[in-house]
Amino acid sequence: MAVAVPSALRISARRLSDSRGLMSLMLTASLFGPLVAPWEIRPVKAVPAPASVLSSQLSSQSFVAGAVARSGPAVVTLETQRTVRASAGNGLPQGLLMDPFFQRFFGLQGQPSPRSRVERGQGSGVIFDAQGLVLTNAHVVENTDQVTVGLPDGRRVSGQVVGQDSVTDLAVVKLKGGNSWPTAPLGNSDQLRVGDWAIAVGNPFGLENTVTLGIVSNLNRNVSQLGIQGKRLDLIQTDAAINPGNSGGPLLNASGEVVGINTLVRSGPGAGLGFAIPINRAKTIAMQLVEQGRASHPMVGIGLSSIPASAPGGVTPPGAVVRSVVSGGPAARGGLQVNDVIVAVAGVAVKSPAEVVTAIDRSGVGRPLELRVERQGRSLPITVTPVDMRALKMR
CATH class of the missing domain: 2.40.10.10 (Trypsin-like serine proteases)
Structure with missing residues (x-):
């Protein structure tokens, strides 16, 4: 078993071959206390850590448990059920299959009529409002006929889809019955x-x-x-x-x-x-x-792409190039043109097409929004007023 020896003692021990080394060893021992033979092992007494240190260690190790205890009771299971009609007849239109002539012609007489099957799915959600409002993904509850919500305390209740938005993949489900629902705090x-x-x-x-x-x-x-x-x-x-x-x-x-x-x-x-x-x-x-039962998404009617790399090393400059403008849309009415380069939205510089879309989305519908564009070496302010995506698609 190795015994820790002070460095000064190790240095002196290497000098045991002469009398001066022995004197050095004795001098060193007098400085560091009595000599300890290699076969003598003295146990090191453990010093207990202060209670405050132990407390801080425990709290840092269990922050996950504390976080889950705060929001976990509001995390729910969503069990969904949807009915899917299965077609019969080798993909032929159902109208033709009802015609006796076509049934005889294609040899479909006596075949069973189209059947339906039930698909079941499962997802998660979180109760964010004491009235029993659950936030979840739209793809979890899309086209469902029935939603059953399971709570961590063992309760199982029916849920009704209040609204869903496929663009952001979000949906809200309302729990039926009861008036005492756990909620999770929402952060920033x-x-x-x-x-x-x-x-x-x-x-x-x-x-x-x-x-x-x-x-x-x-x-x-x-x-x-x-x-x-x-x-x-x-x-x-x-x-x-x-x-x-x-x-x-x-x-x-x-x-x-x-x-x-x-x-x-x-x-x-x-x-x-x-x-x-x-x-x-x-x-x-x-x-x-x-x-409202639905979500609105601001649009100005443009197609964007990144600025082609022109700097040495293929670095893409910040901003977004306008590749298309919808005729009669907010961008066209505001004077935006193809090949304009958008470099700022609402006074904030943008680095990519994604940042332009995000800035427009945050501005809301019906609120004037200033874009800073570069056109043939000139910097121009252009004001557009976003409209709802549905309104623009109907044009």
């Missing part, structure tokens, strides 16, 4: 930083009340970077494990506040990446769904 996703703790709570693969821990890996990850089109979302990226069934469940911060709604996972060799809708965005959409 704008205050998140990369590296903050992230706690995912949900029901992956039907395993209720599953908790996983990670960090915020990135912020403002545009959904188009994931190869998903038709959505208008900037997502929170996290390495907290998110799996099928987690959809619609909350992403919590270290204080147990909901900072995101888990929406998708991108899996790959070795690891998976999870993504959540920022709660500030989700709150805005949820209020619109509750009050």
Whole structure:
């Protein structure tokens, strides 16, 4: 067994071959206390840590438990049921199948009529209002005939879809009956930083009340970077494990506040990446769904792309190039032209098409918005008034 020896003692021990070395050893021993033979082992007495230190260690190790205790009672399971009609007759139109002539011609006489089947699904959600309002993903409750909500305390109640928005993949479900519902506190996703703790709570693969821990890996990850089109979302990226069934469940911060709604996972060799809708965005959409039954999405009627790389090294300059302008839309009426480069929105510089879309989306419908554009070497202010996406599509 190795015995720790002071460095001065080790140096002197190497000099035992002469008398001066022995004198040096004795002098060193007198300085450091009595000599200890190599075969003599003296136990080191443990000094107990102060109670305050132990308390701080325990609290730092159990912050996840505290966070889950705060919001966990409001995390629910959503069991959905939808009826799907299965067609018969080799893909022939149902109108033709009802005609006896076509039934004889195609040899379909005596075949059973089209049958329906029931598809069941499962997802997660979080109660954000004491009136029994549940925030979840639109893809969890889309086209459902029946929604059953399971609470952590064992209660199972029926739910009604109040509204859903496919553009942001958000939906609100109202619990039926009862008046005592646990709620989760909502945080501020704008205050998140990369590296903050992230706690995912949900029901992956039907395993209720599953908790996983990670960090915020990135912020403002545009959904188009994931190869998903038709959505208008900037997502929170996290390495907290998110799996099928987690959809619609909350992403919590270290204080147990909901900072995101888990929406998708991108899996790959070795690891998976999870993504959540920022709660500030989700709150805005949820209020619109509750009050109007639908959400509005501002648009100005332009198509955008990144500025082609021109600097040495292929660096893409900041901003967005206007590639198309919808005739009669807000952008056309405001004077925006193809090949204009948008460099700022509402006085804030933008680096990419995604940032332009996000800035327009935050401005709201019907509010004038100033764009700063560069056109043939000139810097111009252009004012546009966004309209709702549905109104623009009807043109």
